[in-house]
Amino acid sequence: GIQVEQSPPDLILQEGANSTLRCNFSDSVNNLQWFHQNPWGQLINLFYIPSGTKQNGRLSATTVATERYSLLYISSSQTTDSGVYFCAVELSTDSWGKFQFGAGTQVVVTP
Amino acid sequence: DAGVIQSPRHEVTEMGQEVTLRCKPISGHDYLFWYRQTMMRGLELLIYFNNNVPIDDSGMPEDRFSAKMPNASFSTLKIQPSEPRDSAVYFCASSYSYNSPLHFGNGTRLTVT
Numbered sequence: 001g002i003q004v005e006q007s008p009p010d011l012i013l014q015e016g017a018n019s020t021l022r023c024n025f026s027d028s029v030n031n032l033q034w035f036h037q038n039p040w041g042q043l044i045n046l047f048y049i050p051s052g053t054k055q056n057g058r059l060s061a062t063t064v065a066t067e068r069y070s071l072l073y074i075s076s077s078q079t080t081d082s083g084v085y086f087c088a089v090e091l092s093t094d095s096w097g098k099f100q101f102g103a104g105t106q107v108v109v110t111p
Numbered sequence: 112d113a114g115v116i117q118s119p120r121h122e123v124t125e126m127g128q129e130v131t132l133r134c135k136p137i138s139g140h141d142y143l144f145w146y147r148q149t150m151m152r153g154l155e156l157l158i159y160f161n162n163n164v165p166i167d168d169s170g171m172p173e174d175r176f177s178a179k180m181p182n183a184s185f186s187t188l189k190i191q192p193s194e195p196r197d198s199a200v201y202f203c204a205s206s207y208s209y210n211s212p213l214h215f216g217n218g219t220r221l222t223v224t
Binding site: 031033035041042043044045048086088096097098099101102103104 | 142144153154155156159166167170200202204209210211212213214215217218220
């Protein structure tokens with residue numbers, strides 16, 4: 001099956017720093033989403049981004065489907081950015097809904 | 112919008128008991144998903160519905176698990192009988208269409224002793 005790998009597995013940032021999270025996938029995808037799971041366990045959708053670049057405040061994401069990767073950028077990090085960031089990919093429309101989640105990147109932002 | 116609503120937030124039960132988890136999707140969303148999250152296996156898709164019809168249940172671990180969606184505003188996930196290895200956080204999610212973002216509920220933390 002399709003493999004989804006996220007890196008790095010853990011990231012410690014000082015408040016105000018910038019960072020890049022990566023999601024690699026082993027086959028072509030039709031859908032890709034980024035999620036943030038906060039320390040209380042809530043899963044928040046950040047981006048629906050099967051291709052191209054999107055920005056939302058201090059966060060932005062880029063997916064290069066032909067190269068089989070997606071990047072999530074966090075700029076001027078804040079303590080509220082702490083949590084686990086997941087990418088989830090869907091292989092094709094025939095298997096729509098079967099999102100495979102990566103193992104996540106655990107981010108800790110220190111004051 | 113109140114978002115996806117799940118109940119209960121926490122459930123503690125003894126092995127062998129029946130457990131029913133509930134979900135109310137966002138109004139107007141045609142797709143509803145049940146996920147399970149564990150440390151060992153991460154986030155796994157169990158089953159999803161489109162317009163109240165189950166589309167793919169290949170992720171349901173075994174016959175002890177069943178899910179229903181009797182109408183557009185309500186779904187249940189039932190485990191009977193429950194086992195300690197079913198302990199996990201169960202999430203419900205909904206989406207407007209096949210190419211729109213997933214919105215998750217706050218989850219139900221299930222502990223089976």
